[in-house]
Amino acid sequence: MTDDSMSQAILVVGGGMSGLSAALEAAEAGFKVVLVEKNPYLGGRVAQLHQYFPKLCPPYCGLEINFRRIRSNPRIEYYTLAEVTSVTGQPGDFTVAVKQNPRFVNEKCTGCGKCSEAVTATISNPFNYGLSQIKAAYLAHELAMPQRFVIDPSIAGTEDGQKAFQACPYGAVDLGDKGQDLTFKVSAVVWATGWTPYDPTKIEYYNYDKSPNIITNVMMERLAAPFGPTQGAIQRPGDGQAPKNVAFIQCAGSRDENNLPFCSSICCLASLKQSTYIRSQLPESKVTIYFIDIRAMDRNEDFYTKVKADEGVSFVKSKIALITPTDGGNLILEGENTTTGERFKAEHDLVVLATGMQPNTALNKIPYDVAYDDYGFVLGNQAIIGAGTVRRPSEVVTCVQDGTSAALKAISAARR
Amino acid sequence: MDYQQDFAKEVYEKVDSGAEIKVCMQCGVCASTCPLREKMKYSPRKLWTLIRAGRRQEVLNCPDIMLCTSCYTCKVRCPRGIPVIDVMHGLAHYALEKGITPREETKKFGEAFWDSIYETGRVDEATVPIKYCLKDGMIAGLKKSLSMLDIGMALMKAKRLTPKLFIPPNFFIPGSHKIKGLKDLQKMLDKAKAMGARKEG
Incomplete structure (x- = not known):
C-alpha cells in the first residue's frame, strides 16, 4: 500500500455491531479501513445474544452476513486481541498506536480443537x-x-x-508469541468500544453476590442460547432446576442517582423478550415483571402488547427495594405496589436484574482530548467520531444506523 | 373529602425542604426501605401524592409525618435523591406551627427531650423517658413507665441505661445533674428558638 492510500485510511475501534457497520460502510465506499477489536473474536455483545427483539430472530444470522462482507473486502484489515494505546495528531492526520496481545496461536490453526x-x-x-x-x-x-x-x-x-x-498437528501453537505493537497513520478515527452491563454488586440491597439464583439480563441471554452454558435449557444456576416463578426487576441500578442516573432504553424490551424465552420453553412457569414504567417505544409497543396478553406474565408497578435469599435458594422480593399502594413480599425462584448499559468510555477513557457528558458518553462533533453505545444507550438497529452515520463522518474527514 | 388545589404550592414554598418532592417519580422504594414501614399508615411516596392532590387536612394530620426516626435509609436509597427525612420533619414542624398535632406521643417526647436539655444541658436514656412519661401526670406516668418495663430492662441489660440515675438524690433534687455553664447554653437555645420563629413567621 502506498502512503497515499493510507493517508485516507479510517481506523475503527471496536468490532461490535456499531464498529462493524462503520468499518464495512466505509470500506465498501472505497476507503481503506483498519478495525481493532479487544476480544479474540468479532461481533461484540451481539454475538452473545440469543434473540433480537421484536422479531425474535437469531443475531448470528446478521453477523454472518457482515463477516462474509469483511472476508470478501480486501480494503478491511482487522486485528483481534488488540487495544489502542495512544492517539495523536488531528483529523486528516492521526497516528494511532495499537498493542496486540498474544494469542499464542498463529494463522496455521484449523480449529481442530x-x-x-x-x-x-x-x-x-x-x-x-x-x-x-x-x-x-x-x-x-x-x-x-x-x-x-x-x-x-x-x-x-x-x-x-x-x-x-x-x-497441535499443524504447528499452530506459538508459546513464544509476544504480541505486537502496531502504528497506523490514518485520517479519521471512529470510536465504537460499546458498553458494559452495570455492575449489580453496586446495588447492595439486591444481594446479587449472595445468591447464584440472582442473575443479570445478559446472563439470561446466555442461559437461553443454544451454544450457551446449558445448551439453551433455562435453569437456575444454583441447582440446575427449571425455574417455576421468575421475576424480572427493571431499572436495576438505572434511573437512580446512586447508580446509573439515566435510562438505558433497551432493558424493558430485553426483559419482555426474555419473558418469551421462559414462557415458550417452560409453559408452566410464571413470569412477573417489576417496573417503574415500561418504556416500549414506537413499534416496540406492539411487542409489549403481545407479551401483556400472555396470562403467564404479570406486571407489577414497583421498584423492588430489597431482595433476601432464603435457605432453599429462593428469593424474597419486597416493594410497594404503587398501583394499589400495598407493600408486598413475593417469593421467586429466579430473579433477573435488568441492569443498564454503562458506556465503556465511562470506564476507559479515549487516549485523546475528547469531551464526554456527565455519564461518560462521547459527545458529538469532535475530532474522534463516537459510534453506537458510547454515544447513547441504544438497541442494535440504532447501532447499525449510528455506525453508518459514523462512516459518513469519517469519510468526509478523510476526504478533506 | 378536602381538596385544596394550592396545597402542593404551599408545601413547596413554606415547608422546609418541601420543594424537594417535586422530582419524585413514584417508584415506591421509600415505602419498603423504612424500618418503621409496618407502623406507617402511608408511605412517603403516598404522602407526596396526597400533597400533589391537595389533601391538606389528611397530610397535616397524618401521624406518619412525626414517625420518622431520621435513620436516613430512604434518603440513601431514593433514586432521585430526595431527602425524605428533611421533608418529613419539615411537614411535622409546619403542622405544629399551624396548631395541628399529627402525633401526640412524638410531640410529648420532643418536649421532654427539649426540657431535659434546657434544664440540665444533658440528655440521657433515663431522664428523658421519665420526663416523657410524667407528661400525663403522676399516676398515668407510672402506669406508662410500668408498661415499658421490659424495654427498660432490655436497655439496662445492653448497658444502654444506667440504673444509678433512678436513685435519689440524683434524679429528684433539681440541679444535681447539670452541666457547667448551663446559663450560656440556655441563652444559645433561646436565640436559636427566636431565629426559628422569625424564619417561620
Missing part, C-alpha cells in the same frame, strides 16, 4: 459471563470469527501450554 483436548486447566468463560468454565485453550465460541483458538496467557508458560503445543 486438539490443543483444547490436551490441556487440563480451565478458566471462567467470559463469553458466558462466568456461568461456565472453559479449557484454557479454547475457541471463544462456536461461531467465532476468526475461527482460531486462543491460549489463555495463564497457561502459556506452564506444562499445560507445552501439552497444547505438542498436541
